Amino acid sequence: MERTRIAKVEDVTLVRRGEQLIGNLHLTPHHLIFCHTPTQPLEEATPAQPTGVPKARPKELWITYPIIQFCTLKPSPPASHQHSTIRLRCRDFTFVCFCFADEKKARDVYESIKAWTCKIGRVEKLYAFSYQPQKPEKDVNGWDLYDAQREWKRLGVSEDETVRGWRISHINTDYGFSPTYPALLPVPAAISDNTINYAGRYRSRARIPVLTYLHPVNHCSITRSSQPLVGVRGNRSVQDEKLLATIFTTSELAQAFSEASASSPATQAPLSNHNGPLLTSVDTSNKNAEALEEALISETSSRSQKEKSQIYGAQQHNLIVDARPTVNAYAMQAVGLGSENMDNYPFATKAYLGIDNIHVMRESLNKVVDALKESDLTPLAPQREQLAKSGWLKHIAGILDGAGLIARQVGLQHSHVLIHCSDGWDRTSQLSALSQLCLDPYYRTMEGFMVLVEKDWLSFGHMFRHRSGFLSSEKWFAIEHDRIGGDTNRATFGNNSGPGHALENALLSAKGFFNKDNNSRDSVVDSDGEMQPYDAGTPTSRKVSTPTKATTNDKETTKVKETSPVFHQFLDATYQLLHQYPTRFEFNERFLRRLLYHLYSCQYGTFLYNCEKDRIDSGVKDKTRSVWDYFLSRKDQFINGDYDGAIDDKVRGNERLVFPKLGEVRWWNEVFGRTDAEMNGSQPEVPASSNPAVLTGVETADDAAGVGVPGKAVTDGITGGIAVLAAGVQSLGLGQRSGGDVLKGPTNVKANMEVEMQ
Numbered sequence: 001m002e003r004t005r006i007a008k009v010e011d012v013t014l015v016r017r018g019e020q021l022i023g024n025l026h027l028t029p030h031h032l033i034f035c036h037t038p039t040q041p042l043e044e045a046t047p048a049q050p051t052g053v054p055k056a057r058p059k060e061l062w063i064t065y066p067i068i069q070f071c072t073l074k075p076s077p078p079a080s081h082q083h084s085t086i087r088l089r090c091r092d093f094t095f096v097c098f099c100f101a102d103e104k105k106a107r108d109v110y111e112s113i114k115a116w117t118c119k120i121g122r123v124e125k126l127y128a129f130s131y132q133p134q135k136p137e138k139d140v141n142g143w144d145l146y147d148a149q150r151e152w153k154r155l156g157v158s159e160d161e162t163v164r165g166w167r168i169s170h171i172n173t174d175y176g177f178s179p180t181y182p183a184l185l186p187v188p189a190a191i192s193d194n195t196i197n198y199a200g201r202y203r204s205r206a207r208i209p210v211l212t213y214l215h216p217v218n219h220c221s222i223t224r225s226s227q228p229l230v231g232v233r234g235n236r237s238v239q240d241e242k243l244l245a246t247i248f249t250t251s252e253l254a255q256a257f258s259e260a261s262a263s264s265p266a267t268q269a270p271l272s273n274h275n276g277p278l279l280t281s282v283d284t285s286n287k288n289a290e291a292l293e294e295a296l297i298s299e300t301s302s303r304s305q306k307e308k309s310q311i312y313g314a315q316q317h318n319l320i321v322d323a324r325p326t327v328n329a330y331a332m333q334a335v336g337l338g339s340e341n342m343d344n345y346p347f348a349t350k351a352y353l354g355i356d357n358i359h360v361m362r363e364s365l366n367k368v369v370d371a372l373k374e375s376d377l378t379p380l381a382p383q384r385e386q387l388a389k390s391g392w393l394k395h396i397a398g399i400l401d402g403a404g405l406i407a408r409q410v411g412l413q414h415s416h417v418l419i420h421c422s423d424g425w426d427r428t429s430q431l432s433a434l435s436q437l438c439l440d441p442y443y444r445t446m447e448g449f450m451v452l453v454e455k456d457w458l459s460f461g462h463m464f465r466h467r468s469g470f471l472s473s474e475k476w477f478a479i480e481h482d483r484i485g486g487d488t489n490r491a492t493f494g495n496n497s498g499p500g501h502a503l504e505n506a507l508l509s510a511k512g513f514f515n516k517d518n519n520s521r522d523s524v525v526d527s528d529g530e531m532q533p534y535d536a537g538t539p540t541s542r543k544v545s546t547p548t549k550a551t552t553n554d555k556e557t558t559k560v561k562e563t564s565p566v567f568h569q570f571l572d573a574t575y576q577l578l579h580q581y582p583t584r585f586e587f588n589e590r591f592l593r594r595l596l597y598h599l600y601s602c603q604y605g606t607f608l609y610n611c612e613k614d615r616i617d618s619g620v621k622d623k624t625r626s627v628w629d630y631f632l633s634r635k636d637q638f639i640n641g642d643y644d645g646a647i648d649d650k651v652r653g654n655e656r657l658v659f660p661k662l663g664e665v666r667w668w669n670e671v672f673g674r675t676d677a678e679m680n681g682s683q684p685e686v687p688a689s690s691n692p693a694v695l696t697g698v699e700t701a702d703d704a705a706g707v708g709v710p711g712k713a714v715t716d717g718i719t720g721g722i723a724v725l726a727a728g729v730q731s732l733g734l735g736q737r738s739g740g741d742v743l744k745g746p747t748n749v750k751a752n753m754e755v756e757m758q
Contacts, residue, residue: 005108005115013083013099014061017673018379023058025098027112030127032063034098064127065117066470066602067091069369073110074480075103086110089369091600093672097377110479118472122556123609126470126602128624133633142606142628143621145447146454148184154442155214157186164219165189165250166211171196175613178206180425180461182612186211188246195239202229202237204337207424209244212456213436218414219251220316222406224432224460226424227322227329230338241344248318248347248416316415320350321406323419323427326697326706328357332422342701348418352697352706353402355427356395358467358564364391365565372672381678393665399427400573400660401694403434411439411657425462426566432456434573438658441647445586446638449574450628457567461611467566469558470602476560567607571596573660575668580661583644583653591631591638593671598627 012025014034023036037058070089076082083099084106090096100106120126132138149168152158157166167189171177177200187196187210200206207226214221229235322329322339329339329352342350367390371382409415417435421427433456442448457464571592578585578592599607605624609615631638648654667679697706 005112006105009100009105009109011101015097015099015377016095018377025109027109027116029116030064030130032065032068032113034061034063034096036060061096063088063090063094063096064601064603065113066126066472067094067597067600068113068117068472069476071110071113071117071477072480073106073478075106077103086113089373092597093369093372095373095673110477114474114477118474118477118558120471123465123470124618124623126608128602128605128608131603131625133625133629137625137629137633140629140633142450142626142632145626145628145632146451146459148182148455148459151451151455152184152186156216156219157211157214164214166214166221169193169196178208179613180205180423180611181207181210182459182461188243188250190246191243195242198239199237199243202235202240203227204229204423207461208240209247209418209420211247212432212460213410213439215410215439218410220410220414221247221250221416222410222432222435223247223416223418224424224428224456225418225420226428227332227337227420227422228340229336230333230341231336232333234341236341236344244320244345244418245347247418248316251414251416317409317413318348318416319406319409319418320345320348321353321402321417321419321431322350323353323355323402323421323431324357325354326352337422342699346701348700350699351405351695352699353398353405353427353431353694354696355398355402355421355431355694357422358426358566359561361395361566361569362564364395365568368392368672372674382674384679384681387667387679393667396569396572396576397662397665398694399430399569400434400576400665401662402431403438403573404660404662405695406431406435407438407657407659410435425460426467426564429457429460429462430566430570430573432460433570434577437574437577438660439656441584441645441656444584444658445645446591446631446635449587450631457570458606458615459612462567463562463610464567464599464607465610465614466559466562467564468600468607469560469563470600470608471556471558473558473560567599568596572668572671575671576665577658577660578640579666580664581658582640583642584658585640586643586645587638588640589670594631594638595627596671598630603627604630 007027009025011022012034014021014023014036021034021036023034026033026035035058067090068088069091070087072087074085074087076084083101084103085100086098086106086109088094088096088098098106098109100109149159152168156164157168159168165188166186169185169187170183171193172181172185173183175181175183177197185196185208187208196208199208203209204226209223209225212222212224228237228240320340324339332338339352340350342348368387371386371390374380406417406419409417419428419431433452436452436456437443437449440448443452575589575592578587578589598604602608603625604627605615605620606627608624609618609620615621644654646654647656649656667674669676669679672679695706698704699706
């Protein structure tokens with residue numbers, strides 16, 4: 001309790017969505033608790049219990065300190081005859097304002113919150129390490145839910161057999177090969193650990209291409225990795241090329257499946273038929289974005305294979321998916337990184353996706369918050385125009401578009417796909433997990449979704465601790481008068497200068513303005529620039545810079561510029577699929593919303609570390625509880641009543657595969673604590689006709705289409721299907737950012753390079 005200046009304050013006024021409640025505020029080492037005892041309304045009063053008599057059961061609002069995103073103190077001296085206020089914006093989009101009659105008590109509360117939020121210094125002091133659940137949660141062990149070998153065996157990969165061309169390598173069992181990768185690495189059976197060891201020197205942080213999903217029918221794979229160390233010298237690795245070539249030829253039956261599907265109406269893909277005329281019926285409007293993407297990949301692949309001997313797998317259109325915009329990817333060559341030189345990978349096609357990095361996504365969410373930030377003071381709806389300008393839905397649609405592209409390549413085109421971005425733990429995790437949701441009905445069950453999160457997010461090293469900022473930052477705390485000079489380094493909310501200041505004063509002083517009935521959805525009771533320093537300047541060295549383990553006296557801090565809502569976006573994209581296919585998911589919307597809450601609550605140890613190695617070193621499984629304990633012990637609350645688990649590709653609505661409907665992307669209003677009418681209105685925010693395709697460039701050893709591919713730009717003199725594709729792609733928005741800015745011109749190119757390299 002040494003950080004608590006004051007443990008309890010009485011007669012505090014809570015303002016939330018324009019409602020005022022008077023109660024007591026308690027400060028504990030892990031929670032801020034507001035306790036309010038409702039009084040009986042006049043119309044419900046009886047002679048035995050007159051008006052104004054408190055009800056028996058108080059209501060409580062619990063706020064964990066790590067979930068606080070911004071905290072602002074506005075002190076008011078006694079002479080002003082106004083209350084001092086503390087405004088909180090939480091990561092679960094709860095907005096509250098506490099009003100104090102005593103300025104000193106307000107300051108003590110503010111300093112106590114700040115101390116418990118951003119001055120604890122170590123992850124081990126968070127609530128998860130002292131939380132003790134009650135029954136029935138106490139009897140559940142969510143740590144046993146995911147077993148890597150069991151999941152790989154379900155996918156057809158095991159220690160005992162290599163029937164599908166894969167084996168499990170133990171080269172990383174001590175995490176010495178790649179500290180941010182899982183201990184068990186599924187790799188092609190034909191590739192030795194010695195080759196893997198050399199290939200690791202060519203990938204950032206030795207995150208080589210390894211299997212994350214194997215299709216049970218056509219045996220095609222989704223693999224993931226980090227970016228290669230190409231650099232300005234154009235470095236290459238024979239071992240990396242051999243590894244990827246072997247991955248793309250592991251499906252022995254792929255060609256047979258491809259030929260069989262060519263005559264099937266359900267999976268027919270005329271745009272990828274090399275023998276017929278090219279693009280004779282392609283609609284180059286934005287409405288046919290998926291067809292253009294498939295046609296672009298198919299045509300570029302076919303041109304690269306022209307006049308070459310036909311080898312097995314040539315019709316597959318195996319893909320290397322670089323999630324970054326083309327300019328961003330090539331900009332990384334200046335620091336020894338970059339993207340594959342397709343001259344060295346003639347057996348594949350590379351597709352660039354225009355998915356922005358963590359910095360852009362963080363700023364986009366901040367703009368959403370700006371549209372909602374007065375939610376504590378007023379019940380007014382957010383400005384939908386301001387929401388649209390945030391670009392949030394366009395980012396979600398872009399991620400879904402990329403996942404749909406990958407799912408179509410694997411599920412319909414019977415092709416292999418390698419996914420990477422920069423370090424392969426942000427955009428790569430999003431695309432990998434979402435594409436598997438589209439492909440595999442198991443991951444659409446509650447258990448399967450938990451396994452998917454464990455596999456593609458936790459085991460493969462998404463940096464939850466860095467991206468979520470559990471230890472907070474003093475930059476997220478401010479005293480209003482201290483901001484008069486202007487602190488441009490801190491993102492604030494509820495800036496009360498000017499009109500906003502007058503609005504708060506007016507609303508807080510107008511006692512009769514607030515509605516006494518709380519009809520809100522959540523009552524007071526229930527409440528990339530991914531580049532890191534790399535020591536390997538050439539492919540001859542595999543040493544990577546890993547975060548040093550904090551000693552007892554070291555204090556860990558949050559780097560604000562490394563935080564980003566990456567996992568939030570994944571959950572939002574999952575919500576879009578759930579809303580579009582309401583009978584295909586076993587879990588409901590509340591499951592996703594509560595998972596987002598517990599990402600930041602720090603009540604469970606699941607998300608507190610960056611990788612598998614860190615969790616083992618910290619002993620988190622022995623010292624904390626798993627977040628899955630919460631859901632498994634309350635499973636009935638998160639079951640989708642409309643779920644239909646039957647799988648039959650001959651019955652419409654029961655198909656194995658689901659694909660995102662980009663024209664139906666909408667605001668996840670429940671997570672923002674708003675009604676559907678307030679957030680979405682009557683019209684969709686991202687109509688299909690105005691949503692640009694995520695595909696920004698395609699490249700093979702011989703051809704390329706799209707802006708920002710050096711030395712292989714499509715020229716006006718080119719003939720055949722590629723020219724038609726280029727014209728269609730231009731109308732699609734190829735070579736444009738999601739916000740519509742063309743990636744041409746030195747100013748835009750320089751700006752995008754700077755953002756990627758932050």
